[in-house]
Amino acid sequence: MVFSSLEFIFIFLPAFMAVYALTPSRYKNAILFLGSIIFYSMGVLNNPIYIMLFLLTILFNFIIGEFIYYKRRSAKAWLTLGIIFNFWWLVFFKYSGFFLTNANALLRTHMTVKDIILPIGISFYTFQNVSYIIDVYRRKTRSEQSLVNYGAYISMFPQLIAGPIVTYGTVAEQLKKRQHTPRKIENGLKTFTIGLGYKVLIANQLGGLWRDVANIGYESISSKLAWMGIIAYSFQLYFDFMGYSYMAMGLGQMMAFDIPKNFDYPYLSVTMTEFWRRWHITLGSWFRENIYIPLGGNRKGTQKTVRNFLIVWLFTGLWHGASWNFVLWGLVLFGLIMLERFVIGDFLNKYRIVGHLYMFLVIPLTWLLFAITDFHELGIYFRRLLPFLPQKTYAVMADDYVKYWGIYRKFFIAGIVFSTRIPEMIYKKIKGSPFCAILLLAVFWGCVYCMYKGMNDPFLYFRF
Structure with a gap:
């Protein structure tokens, strides 16, 4: 359930x-x-x-x-x-x-x-x-x-x-x-509904494109559709897990518990280091408090700091799944964070537009390692993303992305908008108004309709 x-x-x-x-x-x-x-x-x-x-x-x-x-x-x-x-x-x-x-x-x-x-x-x-x-x-x-x-x-x-x-x-x-109060129950219901909307109305819908791409076959999609597919997966993973976290927070509020925030708009980050301070915050805190700091953190010189980061990211990869792709994923993240720490981090933080462009490329590529467990299939998809690499001959419909953009563009737009702070700023201003209540009721019943029609998926993080 x-x-x-x-x-x-x-x-x-x-x-x-x-x-x-x-x-x-x-x-x-x-x-x-x-x-x-x-x-x-x-x-x-x-x-x-x-x-x-x-x-x-x-x-x-x-x-x-x-x-x-x-x-x-x-x-x-x-x-x-x-x-x-x-x-x-x-x-x-x-x-x-x-x-x-x-x-x-x-x-x-x-x-x-x-x-x-x-x-x-x-x-x-x-x-x-x-x-x-x-x-x-x-x-x-x-x-x-x-x-x-x-x-x-x-x-x-x-x-x-x-x-x-x-x-x-x-x-x-x-x-x-x-202290149990009606206001906490009201706020909890609102928070739960927002999380439900993230999960059902955005994550599940964009997950449909990722399934479509898999059904077509990675070898038979164009480069543009490959990018659309992995960006859709990136949004699906984010809104799936953030939606669950919001629902957990809302349910906690209804019982007068303050469950900690787990996400802080990670897709606004300009470095991978910043991203992982904003993504799955409670997991990062657990590894920092129970592995990184006991190993010495950054207090014992550069070499041991690098070693400690490597251990943490190997554990992070393995925690997410018992498969070599998760080990590779952890190692790649370790490499990027070390590159930022010692070489490019200051530049990306200073020139934030460059940082956002860098993350626009890096986030989907790292989630690709997360999404595909089979290395042969992973290689096929990676070559599809970078068509200048040697390609095998496959039948590809050149304009396949046009069809799927027409189907999923409204969900991409929603994913982009709700990855920013704009909706939160608007919500804070209208939170106590009748209009907000009506809007959230519409979101709730829209979700119920989708669930009734079978347009629902299990949470992605359940497998971890």
């Missing part, structure tokens, strides 16, 4: 909010915990063992947090045990097939590689559990005394499946005491 589904909007959410609203404040976390487990269970009905695994990780990390906080002499050992426990499950489910496949290729063996279904949200809830026990170890927060509160924190359904990655310290006080 996803947020952009009729089942969630018209069945689960109203039922949950009705029970939540009628429950006394001291029991609201218990209802949130129970409701979130029901929400998660509906996504893993075919693999009920994953529900037990999820509950086990909650219980284990709650206990480990207590040992770390109260057993100071052995705190490091308990922290190590907790980290191994959490990452063992992530490595097993997400990377065992990848490791065995590559071991077979390297050693020329035939070890069995079973298709292991990745538990929904495991990358996100693993990082939250680990951040909690690390923060307790560092004395940035005390351990949570209530298993119900901790369970509500980890399982909170607005951010359970695809983030944002919420640190315990961000919501610790809100778990114990938060």
